[in-house]
Amino acid sequence: MKALLLAGGLGTRLRPLTENLAKPMALVGNRPWLEHLIVHLKQQGIVDFVIAVKHYPEMIQRYFGDGQAWGVNIEYAVEKKLLGTAGAIKNAETLLSDRFLAVNADIVHQVSLLPLLDFHVKHKGGVTIGLTEVDDPSQFGVVEQRDTGEIIRFVEKPDKESAPSNRINAGIYVMEKEVLKWIPQGREVSIERETFPLLIERNVGVYGTLIDGYWMDLGTKNRYRQVHWDLLDRKLSLPLREKEHGTGILIGEESEVAQGVLIVPPVLIGRRVKIGERSVIGPYAVIGDGCELGKGVRCSETIMWNGCKVRDAAQLKNCIIGYGLELEASHILHEAVMNRTAGGGQG
Structure with missing residues (x-):
C-alpha cells in the first residue's frame, strides 16, 4: 500500500516562516517535520510514497530525492495550480495503489495505523477518515455518525451546544482508488465540503474511527510552539539526534x-x-x-x-x-x- 503525503499547502498562517519554505519542511526538533513523518510511516511498514507538492516543490524534491537515503521509494505529483485536498489526491491518481493512505503532511502526529486499516477492511466502504476529538468543535468541521461508524454528514463550525459530536477530521484517510472517479480533474476541490458529501450521497461508504496517539495541526504559530513544548515535555515522542x-x-x-x-x-x-x-x-x-x-x-x-x-x-x-x-x-x-x-x- 502506498502513502500519499499532501504537502502542497501554502502555509499562510505560519508566515513569515513559510515565505520561502514548504510548510511540511518546517523544523520540528531540528529536522523537517516531513522527514519525521516518512520515518514514522516507514516504522509501520510503509515504504512506497507519493508526495503531492506545489509550494516550493524543488525544496522537497532536492531534500528527499527518490527516498533511498531513508530506505523508501518516493515519487512526486506536482500541482501546477492549487487544487485543494481532493484535487491534489486526484492529481496523483496514476501513481497510487488500489488502496492507499492519504495524510495531510502539515499535521504532526504519532498514530498507530493498524487499527485504522483493520477498521477499513471490516466495513468494506470506500473511505475511512481518521478522527480526533476536540474540546471546542465550533472551530472545526465535525462529523455525525451512525453506531457503525458510518458518517452521515459534516457540519462546518457548529455552535458548541448544537454540534452533533466533538469529532473532527484528523487529516488521515484510507481510500479505495475507485472512489477517485467522483473527484473532478484539474480544478480546486475541497474534500470535506465537496467530495465527502458527494460520496455520502452516492452511498459509497464513508466511515470514521478515532485515532489514538499524539495529534496537532501545525498550521499556526502558537500550535507550532506547542508542538515543541510537547516534544520537550516528552508528550510527543520523536527520534532525535541529540x-x-x-x-x-x-x-x-x-x-x-x-x-x-x-x-x-x-x-x-x-x-x-x-x-x-x-x-x-x-x-x-x-x-x-x-x-x-x-x-x-x-x-x-x-x-x-x-x-x-x-x-x-x-x-x-x-x-x-x-x-x-x-x-x-x-x-x-x-x-x-x-x-x-x-x-x-x-x-
Missing part, C-alpha cells in the same frame, strides 16, 4: 558550551552549536544546528532554526527565529517571529 546530558537537556554532537553557561531544562541544542560565557538557555529553548550565541545571551521559550547568530547580551523570549538570521548585540525580542528574507514579523 543526546541527553542530564534530565531534560539534549545536546548534539560537536557543540561547545562555554564555562558559566546556565542551562535550564527542558532544552534541545542541535549539532555544532556554540554558546558563549554567562549565557542562560531555557527553559523551553530549541537551538538549531550550527547556531552561534554570544556571551551573556538569554534565550527562553524560543525556537531557533539552523545557522543563526546571536550577538552578546541579546535577549530572546517566546520567539521563532528562521534560518540564518543574525541578531545584534543587546537586541531584546519578545514574541517575535522572524524570517531572513521576508524581513520578519510579529506573532
Whole structure:
C-alpha cells in the first residue's frame, strides 16, 4: 500500500516562516517535520510514497530525492495550480495503489495505523477518515455518525451546544482508488465540503474511527510552539539526534558550551552549536544546528532554526527565529517571529 503525503499547502498562517519554505519542511526538533513523518510511516511498514507538492516543490524534491537515503521509494505529483485536498489526491491518481493512505503532511502526529486499516477492511466502504476529538468543535468541521461508524454528514463550525459530536477530521484517510472517479480533474476541490458529501450521497461508504496517539495541526504559530513544548515535555515522542546530558537537556554532537553557561531544562541544542560565557538557555529553548550565541545571551521559550547568530547580551523570549538570521548585540525580542528574507514579523 502506498502513502500519499499532501504537502502542497501554502502555509499562510505560519508566515513569515513559510515565505520561502514548504510548510511540511518546517523544523520540528531540528529536522523537517516531513522527514519525521516518512520515518514514522516507514516504522509501520510503509515504504512506497507519493508526495503531492506545489509550494516550493524543488525544496522537497532536492531534500528527499527518490527516498533511498531513508530506505523508501518516493515519487512526486506536482500541482501546477492549487487544487485543494481532493484535487491534489486526484492529481496523483496514476501513481497510487488500489488502496492507499492519504495524510495531510502539515499535521504532526504519532498514530498507530493498524487499527485504522483493520477498521477499513471490516466495513468494506470506500473511505475511512481518521478522527480526533476536540474540546471546542465550533472551530472545526465535525462529523455525525451512525453506531457503525458510518458518517452521515459534516457540519462546518457548529455552535458548541448544537454540534452533533466533538469529532473532527484528523487529516488521515484510507481510500479505495475507485472512489477517485467522483473527484473532478484539474480544478480546486475541497474534500470535506465537496467530495465527502458527494460520496455520502452516492452511498459509497464513508466511515470514521478515532485515532489514538499524539495529534496537532501545525498550521499556526502558537500550535507550532506547542508542538515543541510537547516534544520537550516528552508528550510527543520523536527520534532525535541529540543526546541527553542530564534530565531534560539534549545536546548534539560537536557543540561547545562555554564555562558559566546556565542551562535550564527542558532544552534541545542541535549539532555544532556554540554558546558563549554567562549565557542562560531555557527553559523551553530549541537551538538549531550550527547556531552561534554570544556571551551573556538569554534565550527562553524560543525556537531557533539552523545557522543563526546571536550577538552578546541579546535577549530572546517566546520567539521563532528562521534560518540564518543574525541578531545584534543587546537586541531584546519578545514574541517575535522572524524570517531572513521576508524581513520578519510579529506573532
